[in-house]
Amino acid sequence: MPDVLPPNLPLAIPPRAPLLDVHGLKKAFGGMIAIQNVDLRIAEGSVHAIIGPNGAGKTTAFNCITAFVQPTAGTIYLGGERIDGLPAHVVARHGVARTYQNVRLFPNMTALENVLVGQHRRLHATFWEAILGSGRFRREEAEARARAHHYLAFVGIPQRAGDLARHMPYGDQRRLEIARALVAGPRILMLDEPAAGMNPAEGRALVELIERIRTELGVTVVLIEHHMRVVMAVAERITVFNRGAILTEGTPGEIQADERVIEAYLGRRSGQIAAPAASPEPQRQMEARIA
Known part of the structure; x- marks a missing residue:
C-alpha cells in the first residue's frame, strides 16, 4: 500500500466552526413564547443581517445572546465557549458588544x-x-x-x-x-436597528462604517435592520425571522427571490423583491410595511 495518497483524491476538510453558534434558542414570557427553535450560526469576520416583520422575535434573540434576558432553553456558544446563563457583564468580557433599538x-x-x-x-x-x-x-x-x-x-x-x-x-x-x-x-458587535431614523445619506455612511468595522477592526457584525437597502448593501448572509422562529436564511440574492419572505412582509404573494435599479415597487412596499 502506498505511503501517500493517490493524486487528485479529495481530502475531507471539516467546516470551520462559527464564531457565534446558537442552537434551539427559546424565550417565553409567562405563557407567551417570544422565540422558539432558533438556530443561528454567524461566521467569524462576516456581516450578518437579521430581518423580519415587527414582533418577529429579532430583538428577543439579541437580548438572549447578550444576556439582557436569559433564554428559557437552548445553547449559545461564542468561539467554542458556552455563554448562555452567564450574566451580561461576563458575556461582555467574552467579547460581545451591542447597541439598542432606542438610543x-x-x-x-x-x-x-x-x-x-x-x-x-x-x-x-x-x-x-x-x-x-x-x-x-x-x-x-x-x-x-x-x-x-x-x-x-x-x-x-x-x-x-x-x-x-x-x-x-x-x-x-x-x-x-x-x-x-x-x-x-468586542469580537462580535450586535447592532439593533442602527439605521433607524437616518436619512438616505446617513444610511449610506452607515454601510461604509459597518464595512470598515469588519475590514479594519476585524470585528464580526450582526445587525437587525428594517431598511432593506442598507441590508442588501452590507450583509453577506441574511436570516429572516417570522412569528418567533426562523423562516429562512441565505445570501441577499436568495432572500430577494424568496416568495416566503415577501409573503411574511406583505401578507400576500407579489412576485420577487426586485433590485432597486430594476423595479423598486416591491422594495418600497416592504420598507413601508416594516418601517
Whole structure:
C-alpha cells in the first residue's frame, strides 16, 4: 500500500466552526413564547443581517445572546465557549458588544465621557489608586482618553467629543453608541436597528462604517435592520425571522427571490423583491410595511 495518497483524491476538510453558534434558542414570557427553535450560526469576520416583520422575535434573540434576558432553553456558544446563563457583564468580557433599538446614552455626559464608560473592563486601577492619583491610574486614564478620541474619530464624530450627548443630532448619537461599543474591544458587535431614523445619506455612511468595522477592526457584525437597502448593501448572509422562529436564511440574492419572505412582509404573494435599479415597487412596499 502506498505511503501517500493517490493524486487528485479529495481530502475531507471539516467546516470551520462559527464564531457565534446558537442552537434551539427559546424565550417565553409567562405563557407567551417570544422565540422558539432558533438556530443561528454567524461566521467569524462576516456581516450578518437579521430581518423580519415587527414582533418577529429579532430583538428577543439579541437580548438572549447578550444576556439582557436569559433564554428559557437552548445553547449559545461564542468561539467554542458556552455563554448562555452567564450574566451580561461576563458575556461582555467574552467579547460581545451591542447597541439598542432606542438610543441609550448618558444624556448629560459628553460624547467623550460616554465612550470612556465603555472602557470599564479595560481598567485595573483600584479605588485607592484613583483617589491617590497613582502612576498606574494616571497612565490608564491617559490611555483610555486616547482610545476614546480614536473611536470617536473612527465613527466620524471627532468634533463632538466635548458635546453633551443630548445636544447631538440623532445620527451622531447613533454613531456615538457604536463608538462606545467598539471601545470595549468586542469580537462580535450586535447592532439593533442602527439605521433607524437616518436619512438616505446617513444610511449610506452607515454601510461604509459597518464595512470598515469588519475590514479594519476585524470585528464580526450582526445587525437587525428594517431598511432593506442598507441590508442588501452590507450583509453577506441574511436570516429572516417570522412569528418567533426562523423562516429562512441565505445570501441577499436568495432572500430577494424568496416568495416566503415577501409573503411574511406583505401578507400576500407579489412576485420577487426586485433590485432597486430594476423595479423598486416591491422594495418600497416592504420598507413601508416594516418601517
